[in-house]
Amino acid sequence: MENILEIKNLKVQYNTDEAVVYAVNGLSLELAKGEILGLVGETGAGKTTTALSIMNLLPDAVAEVTGGEIIYNGKNVFGMSKSELRDLRGSEVSMIFQDPMTSLNPVMTVNDQIEEVLKIHNPQMTKAERDKRVADILSLVGIAPERGKSFPHQFSGGMKQRVVIAMALVAEPSLLLADEPTTALDVTIQAQILTLMKELEEKLGTSMIFITHDLGIVAEFCQSVAVIYGGEIIERGTVEQVFACTDNHPYTSSLFQCIPDLETDEARLKPIPGFVLDPRTVPKGCPFADRCEHCTERCRTEKPAVQYVEEGHFIKCHLFEGRRHDV
Amino acid sequence: MLKYALKRILLLIPTVLGITLFIYFIMSLVPGDPAAMLAPQEATAEEIEALRVSMGLDKPMLIQYLRYIWNVLQGDLGVSWFTKKSVAAELVNRLPYTLTLGVMSTLIASIISIPLGTLTAVKHNTLADYVVTFLCLFFSAMPNFWLAILLQINFSLNTGWLPAFGMGTPAHYVMPVIAVCASSIASNTRSTRTWVLDVIRSDYVRTARAKGANEVTVVMKHALRNALLPIITGLGSSFAGVLGGSVVIETVFAIPGVSTYLTTAVGVRDMPIITGCIMVISIFVGIVNLLIDLLYSVIDPRVKYE
Ligand SMILES: Nc1ncnc2c1ncn2[C@@H]1O[C@H](COP(=O)(O)OP(=O)(O)OP(=O)(O)O)[C@@H](O)[C@H]1O
Numbered sequence: 088m089e090n091i092l093e094i095k096n097l098k099v100q101y102n103t104d105e106a107v108v109y110a111v112n113g114l115s116l117e118l119a120k121g122e123i124l125g126l127v128g129e130t131g132a133g134k135t136t137t138a139l140s141i142m143n144l145l146p147d148a149v150a151e152v153t154g155g156e157i158i159y160n161g162k163n164v165f166g167m168s169k170s171e172l173r174d175l176r177g178s179e180v181s182m183i184f185q186d187p188m189t190s191l192n193p194v195m196t197v198n199d200q201i202e203e204v205l206k207i208h209n210p211q212m213t214k215a216e217r218d219k220r221v222a223d224i225l226s227l228v229g230i231a232p233e234r235g236k237s238f239p240h241q242f243s244g245g246m247k248q249r250v251v252i253a254m255a256l257v258a259e260p261s262l263l264l265a266d267e268p269t270t271a272l273d274v275t276i277q278a279q280i281l282t283l284m285k286e287l288e289e290k291l292g293t294s295m296i297f298i299t300h301d302l303g304i305v306a307e308f309c310q311s312v313a314v315i316y317g318g319e320i321i322e323r324g325t326v327e328q329v330f331a332c333t334d335n336h337p338y339t340s341s342l343f344q345c346i347p348d349l350e351t352d353e354a355r356l357k358p359i360p361g362f363v364l365d366p367r368t369v370p371k372g373c374p375f376a377d378r379c380e381h382c383t384e385r386c387r388t389e390k391p392a393v394q395y396v397e398e399g400h401f402i403k404c405h406l407f408e409g410r411r412h413d414v
Numbered sequence: 415m416l417k418y419a420l421k422r423i424l425l426l427i428p429t430v431l432g433i434t435l436f437i438y439f440i441m442s443l444v445p446g447d448p449a450a451m452l453a454p455q456e457a458t459a460e461e462i463e464a465l466r467v468s469m470g471l472d473k474p475m476l477i478q479y480l481r482y483i484w485n486v487l488q489g490d491l492g493v494s495w496f497t498k499k500s501v502a503a504e505l506v507n508r509l510p511y512t513l514t515l516g517v518m519s520t521l522i523a524s525i526i527s528i529p530l531g532t533l534t535a536v537k538h539n540t541l542a543d544y545v546v547t548f549l550c551l552f553f554s555a556m557p558n559f560w561l562a563i564l565l566q567i568n569f570s571l572n573t574g575w576l577p578a579f580g581m582g583t584p585a586h587y588v589m590p591v592i593a594v595c596a597s598s599i600a601s602n603t604r605s606t607r608t609w610v611l612d613v614i615r616s617d618y619v620r621t622a623r624a625k626g627a628n629e630v631t632v633v634m635k636h637a638l639r640n641a642l643l644p645i646i647t648g649l650g651s652s653f654a655g656v657l658g659g660s661v662v663i664e665t666v667f668a669i670p671g672v673s674t675y676l677t678t679a680v681g682v683r684d685m686p687i688i689t690g691c692i693m694v695i696s697i698f699v700g701i702v703n704l705l706i707d708l709l710y711s712v713i714d715p716r717v718k719y720e
Pocket residue numbers: 101102103108109110128129130131132133134135136137146149185366
C-alpha cells in the first residue's frame with residue numbers, strides 16, 4: 088500500500104538554557120494511506136515532538152531538527168517553502184492539540200476560530216456555506232451550534248477539547264494527528280468523538296496518528312500500533328500482532344502488564360522498575376536497557392537493530408535477532 | 415458598563431480627597447514657615463504671626479485641610495499666597511498646553527512604538543531587532559532636556575525651521591512633543607517587543623499557524639490583540655507622566671504649562687497652587703485609567719465590568 092507519510096531517522100533536540108534535551112532520537116515510521124496508527128509511550132517519550140515535526144511546527148526558538156527527514160506525499164516537509172507549508176497545514180495535515188486549555192485564542196469566538204480554517208483553505212466558500220459547515224461540525228462534536236458565539240473561557244475543559252477537535256476536522260484533512268484527543272472527555276462523548284473520527288476515515292480515507300496512553304482505545308480504534316520509548320519506535324505492528332502478546336519488546340510487555348486484568352484476580356498494576364529515561368543524554372545502547380529484566384552487556388553498548396518477527400511486525404531488541412518465524 | 419463607568423467616576427472623589435490629604439500631610443512635615451517667607455524682610459515677629467493667623471496656618475493641619483476642601487466644594491480653588499492670583503483661572507490657562515503635549519506625545523508614541531515593537535518581536539534576534547534595541551536603549555538613556563537642547567540647536571538656531579520656544583502655533587509643539595515622546599517610544603517599543611514575543615510563543619498562536627494562516631494574520635489577528643492589554647497600560651502611564659512630570663521640557667521650551675506651575679509652587683510652599691495642581695492632575699490620571707480599563711473590556715472578552 089502507498090505511504091502517505093514516511094519519517095526517516097528523525098532527530099529533534101530542544102536547546103534550553105539549562106540543558107540540551109534529546110527528545111527524538113532516530114525515529115523512523117511509515118504510515119499507509121487510510122491507516123489508523125496508535126502511538127503509545129510514556130510521558131516525555133517524544134510523541135508530541137514527533138507530531139509537531141510532521142507539520143514543521145516545532146517552536147523555532149528552542150527546537151532543532153538535527154537529522155532525518157519527513158516525507159509527506161513524496162515531499163520533505165523540512166524543505167517546503169512557507170506557502171507550501173501553509174497549504175499543508177490545516178487542510179492536508181491537521182492536529183488535535185494535547186492541551187485544549189491553552190490551544191484556543193481567548194479573544195476570538197469559537198465560531199470565528201473554526202471558520203478561520205475554512206476561510207484559509209476554501210476561499211470559494213460563501214459566508215453562509217461556512218456558517219453551515221461550522222454549525223454542522225459543532226453539533227457533530229456535541230456542542231449546540233448557538234454556543235459557537237461564545238468565547239473559549241465560557242466553555243468547560245471538555246467542551247474546549249471538542250472545539251479543538253472540531254477545528255482539526257472541519258477542513259477534512261488527509262492526515263490527522265490526534266494528540267491525546269479524548270483524555271478530558273467523559274466516556275459517552277469519547278465514544279461519540281471516536282465514532283466521528285472513524286466515519287471520517289471511512290468516508291474520506293483519512294490517515295491518522297492517534298497518540299494515547301489508553302491501550303483499550305488502541306485495541307478498539309486503531310489498526311496498528313507503534314510503541315515509542317526514548318524518542319525511538321521500539322515496536323511496530325498491527326493491533327492483532329502486538330496485542331497477541333506472543334512476541335513483544337520487553338517494554339511493551341511491561342506496558343501490557345500495567346493494564347489491570349479483569350478476568351484474573353490479579354487486578355493490580357505492576358509498575359515498571361527503574362526510572363524514566365533522562366532525556367539529557369542519549370544512551371549508547373538500547374534506551375530501555377536500565378529497566379529491562381533481560382538486559383545483557385550488549386544491550387548497554389550496542390543499539391539494537393530493527394528485527395522483523397513477522398510481516399509488518401518489528402521489534403527493536405537484541406532478543407529477537409533471527410527470530411522471524413513466518414519464513 | 416455605563417454603571418461601572420459612573421461608579422468609577424464617583425470613586426475618583428475619595429481618591430482625590432485621599433491624595434490631597436496626603437499632600438497636606440507631607441507639606442506640613444517640610445521645615446520652614448511660609449508666612450515668614452511671604453512677609454516683607456523688615457517685618458517684626460508680631461507682624462509675621464498676624465500674617466500666619468490670617469493665612470490660617472496657626473490651625474492644626476487637619477483643620478487647614480478641611481477648610482480647603484470646604485472651599486473647593488463651593489467651587490473655590492483659592493488664590494496663590496504669593497501672587498494673589500486665582501489658581502483656577504491660572505489652571506484653565508495652563509492646562510491646555512500640558513494636555514496637548516500629553517495627548518500628542520502619547521498618540522505619536524503609540525503609533526510608532528506598537529508597530530515597531532511588534533516588528534522587532536517578529537524579527538527577534540535579527541539585525542533589525544538589534545538596531546532598534548540599540549536605538550531604544552540610546553533614547554531611553556538620553557536625558558530629555560539634552561535631546562531638547564539638541565533639537566533647538568539643529569532645528570531652530572542653525573536652520574530656523576522651527577520656533578525655539580514659546581507657544582502659539584502648531585509648529586511650536588513639534589520639538590517639545592519629540593523631546594517628550596522619545597523616551598516613551600523607546601520604553602514602549604521594548605515592552606511591546608516583550609509582550610508580543612511572549613504571546614507569539616503561546617499555544618494558541620501555534621494553533622493559528624497549524625491552521626495554515628499566513629504570518630501577517632498570525633501576528634496581527636492572533637498575537638497582537640492578546641498582547642495589547644499590557645501595552646496600553648504602559649502607554650497610559652506614559653501619559654500620566656507627562657501631566658505632572660514634564661517640567662524640564664516646559665522649562666527648556668518656555669511652555670506655560672501645569673508642570674512648571676506646580677514645581678515653582680513647591681519651591682515656595684504655595685499650598686493653594688500645589689493642591690490645586692495635584693487635584694487636577696489626579697482627576698485626569700483617574701479618567702485616563704478609567705478609559706484604559708474600558709478599553710480592556712473592548713479588547714478582551716474575559717474582562718467584564720458590571
Ligand atoms: N518546548 C520545549 N522545551 C524544552 N524541552 C521540551 C519542550 N517540549 C518538549 N520538551 C522535552 O522533550 C521531551 C519530549 O517531549 P514530548 O512533549 O514530545 O513528550 P510526549 O511524549 O508528548 O509526552 P506527554 O505524554 O507527557 O505528552 C521531554 O523530555 C520534554 O521535556
